[in-house]
Amino acid sequence: MxxxxxxxxxxxxxxxxxxxxxxxxxxxxxxxxxxxxxxxxxxxxxxxxxxxxxxxxxxxxxxxxxxxxxxxxxxxxxxxxxxxxxxxxxxxxxIKGGLALGEYQAVIELSKKVDRRIYPLENTLFMRENLAVCNLVQAGALGDIVYMTGGYRHDLRNLLLDASGRLGNTDCPEGAWRSRFYQTENGDLYPTHGLAPLCLIAGINRGDKIVSLTSFSSKSAGIKQRIRELSGDEQVAISMGDIISTQLQTESGVLISLIHDTTLPRPRSLNFEVQGTKGIWNGERRSIYIEHLSPHEQWESDESYISQYEHTYWKQWGREALQIDVHHQGMDYIMLKALEADLRHAMMYPVTIEDLALWTSVSPYSKQSIREGRTLSLLPTS
Incomplete structure (x- = not known):
C-alpha cells in the first residue's frame, strides 16, 4: 500500500x-x-x-x-x-472500551470475515523504555517474572469539573461526557495504559492467561472536596472511588497490581514496575537492579540497559519521533509508524483487537468485584 x-x-x-x-x-x-x-x-x-x-x-x-x-x-x-x-x-x-463484557466480539468476528485489521492505539505500548524492557525480559535479564505494577495516575479534576465546580466541563468536550462515569460507575475505568505494556512484557494473551481478579475502592473524597471548594455544593452524588486497586493473577502465577487514581492531587504517573527472580525495573524512577550486576541492594540508572535492549522501532524511528512528537515523548509517532509498517507488510503490529478486549475487560470485572465484594474467577467454565 x-x-x-x-x-x-x-x-x-x-x-x-x-x-x-x-x-x-x-x-x-x-x-x-x-x-x-x-x-x-x-x-x-x-x-x-x-x-x-x-x-x-x-x-x-x-x-x-x-x-x-x-x-x-x-x-x-x-x-x-x-x-x-x-x-x-x-x-x-x-482507547478505550470496557463498557461491557464481550463488547468487541462482533468486531473480532467481522474483522476476520472481511479480512481487515484493527489496530488498538494504546500509546504506552510504544514508550521507548517499555519496549526495551520487553526485550530485556525476553532475554531473561530479570529472570522469571513474579510481580508487575501499572496504573493510570493522572489528576483529571480540571477536566471533569468546570471553573464553578460543576461536573461535565463544557469547556472541554471530553470532560462533558467522561464525567458522567464518575456518577454512575465504581471501578477501573482506564486500565489499558497500565496493563497493556505489562501484558506485552510478560506474554499475557500469548501463552499466559489472567485467571482471577479482585478490586477494591476507596472513598470518594478528592473530587467531592474540589466540588465543595469551588461551588459549596455538598450534595453532588459521586460513585467513583478516588483510588481503585485491582489485583490480577495469571495462570503461571504472576501477580499484577493496577491503580486507577484520577481525582486526587498528584503528578502524572504510569506506576510501572517489573520484578523477577534476577532483578527489578522501576519505570517511575527509571532505575534497575539486577542481582550480581548492580551494586549490592542499590538502584542504578536503567539507561545503559534501555540502550542495550533498544527495540527495532526506536532504532529505526526514535530520533525523528522525539523531534516530532514532543507532547508524548515519541510514543504516538512510533505507534503510527508501526501501524504504517504493518499495512505495508514490513513489520507486524505488536497487539490485536483480542488484546484490547482483554485489557478493557478489567473495567466491567472490577466493577463487579467491588459491587459483590469478592474475587472473580476468570477461568472458562466447561
Missing amino acids: EIIRTAFIGFGYRGRLLFRLLQHIPSYDVIAMADPGISSLDTEGRACYAEGEDDYLRMLNEQHPDLVIVASPWHCHVKQTLHCLEAGCHVGLE
Whole structure:
C-alpha cells in the first residue's frame, strides 16, 4: 500500500493530535474528518462531515478510505468500527472500551470475515523504555517474572469539573461526557495504559492467561472536596472511588497490581514496575537492579540497559519521533509508524483487537468485584 487514504471519526483533542503527527509521515494521506462539532475550517481543506453524529456513514460511502482512525467518545467505538469494517476499511481504534463484557466480539468476528485489521492505539505500548524492557525480559535479564505494577495516575479534576465546580466541563468536550462515569460507575475505568505494556512484557494473551481478579475502592473524597471548594455544593452524588486497586493473577502465577487514581492531587504517573527472580525495573524512577550486576541492594540508572535492549522501532524511528512528537515523548509517532509498517507488510503490529478486549475487560470485572465484594474467577467454565 503506497499511499494510505486515511479518515478520522472524532476530531477532538486526541484526533487532532494524531492528525498533526500523520502530516509528518508521507504515506498517510488524510482525506476527510467526521465529527458533529467541527467545521470546514478545522479540517484544513479536507472533506468535512459534521451534519450530525452519523454523518461519518456518508464519509465512508463517499471517500472509501483505506484506514479510519476512530477517536470518538468511548460509547461510539464499537458501532463505528463495525461500520468501518463493513465499508472495507482497516481501523485504528483509540482507547478505550470496557463498557461491557464481550463488547468487541462482533468486531473480532467481522474483522476476520472481511479480512481487515484493527489496530488498538494504546500509546504506552510504544514508550521507548517499555519496549526495551520487553526485550530485556525476553532475554531473561530479570529472570522469571513474579510481580508487575501499572496504573493510570493522572489528576483529571480540571477536566471533569468546570471553573464553578460543576461536573461535565463544557469547556472541554471530553470532560462533558467522561464525567458522567464518575456518577454512575465504581471501578477501573482506564486500565489499558497500565496493563497493556505489562501484558506485552510478560506474554499475557500469548501463552499466559489472567485467571482471577479482585478490586477494591476507596472513598470518594478528592473530587467531592474540589466540588465543595469551588461551588459549596455538598450534595453532588459521586460513585467513583478516588483510588481503585485491582489485583490480577495469571495462570503461571504472576501477580499484577493496577491503580486507577484520577481525582486526587498528584503528578502524572504510569506506576510501572517489573520484578523477577534476577532483578527489578522501576519505570517511575527509571532505575534497575539486577542481582550480581548492580551494586549490592542499590538502584542504578536503567539507561545503559534501555540502550542495550533498544527495540527495532526506536532504532529505526526514535530520533525523528522525539523531534516530532514532543507532547508524548515519541510514543504516538512510533505507534503510527508501526501501524504504517504493518499495512505495508514490513513489520507486524505488536497487539490485536483480542488484546484490547482483554485489557478493557478489567473495567466491567472490577466493577463487579467491588459491587459483590469478592474475587472473580476468570477461568472458562466447561
